[in-house]
Every structure is written in structure tokens, then in C-alpha cells.
Amino acid sequence: MAKHRIYTTSFASVYPLYVAKAERKGRTKAEVDAIIRWLTGYTQRQFERQLKNETDFETFFAEAPKLNPLRTLIKGVICGVRIEEIEEPTMREIRYLDKLIDELAMGRTMEKILRKQADAAPGGSDPPID
Numbered sequence: 001m002a003k004h005r006i007y008t009t010s011f012a013s014v015y016p017l018y019v020a021k022a023e024r025k026g027r028t029k030a031e032v033d034a035i036i037r038w039l040t041g042y043t044q045r046q047f048e049r050q051l052k053n054e055t056d057f058e059t060f061f062a063e064a065p066k067l068n069p070l071r072t073l074i075k076g077v078i079c080g081v082r083i084e085e086i087e088e089p090t091m092r093e094i095r096y097l098d099k100l101i102d103e104l105a106m107g108r109t110m111e112k113i114l115r116k117q118a119d120a121a122p123g124g125s126d127p128p129i130d
Contacts, residue, residue, distance in 0.1 A: 007058040041066030
């Protein structure tokens with residue numbers, strides 16, 4: 001079976017779309033970058049190098065220094081598919097990122113987007129956004 005087209009798409013070609021989506025909703029490029037770094041473990045310098053090299057999505061996630069273990073707390077539906085049911089690992093990582101950008105555009109706080117509820121007071125957790 002052939003790979004999905006997104007795997008060979010340059011991350012740098014989609015990144016401006018993530019930023020534009022966030023900015024249309026009053027969010028910032030810095031917040032988009034923070035989400036990507038949180039998810040992948042890239043430093044800002046490493047991330048910018050990936051953009052400059054026009055790394056494809058598959059390689060971008062394969063070379064991620066440390067995928068955040070809290071990413072598995074990301075639940076919900078993106079593009080009509082429940083993230084928890086995506087079996088292919090690279091596609092699941094791509095959809096995690098898509099979901100985080102959607103949450104940013106919907107006005108969710110960065111603390112909630114970055115799954116920092118564990119640091120909050122006991123009993124205060126938000127249900128997942130679908």
C-alpha cells in the first residue's frame with residue numbers, strides 16, 4: 001500500500017498554514033512554535049533547521065528528539081477520525097499536532113493545550129475537546 005501523501009510533504013510547506021490558522025484567531029506564531037516544540041522535543045534552533053531543510057513530515061517526526069509522553073492525553077476527532085483509533089504511528093503524530101493547532105485556534109489556554117492539568121489543583125480537569 002502506498003504511503004499517504006502527507007508523509008512526503010515538506011513540513012515547511014504546511015507550517016505557514018498552521019501559523020495562519022492560529023493568527024486568524026488572534027494567537028501567535030510563538031504559540032504554534034511552543035506547541036510543536038512541546039510535542040516533538042525539538043529546540044527552536046533544531047526546529048528552524050528542519051524548516052530550512054524542508055524536511056518531510058515522516059522524517060520530521062522520525063527525527064524528533066523526544067516525543068512528549070503526555071501527547072497520548074490528546075483525544076478527540078480530527079478530520080472525522082478519532083485520534084485514539086489511528087493505528088499508524090506517524091499519522092497519529094501528525095493528527096496530534098493538527099488537534100493541538102485546532103485547540104489553539106479555538107482559544108484554549110496554552111496550559112491546557114500542553115496538558116498541564118496535572119499541575120493544577122486536585123479535581124480540576126477539563127474534558128477532552130472533540
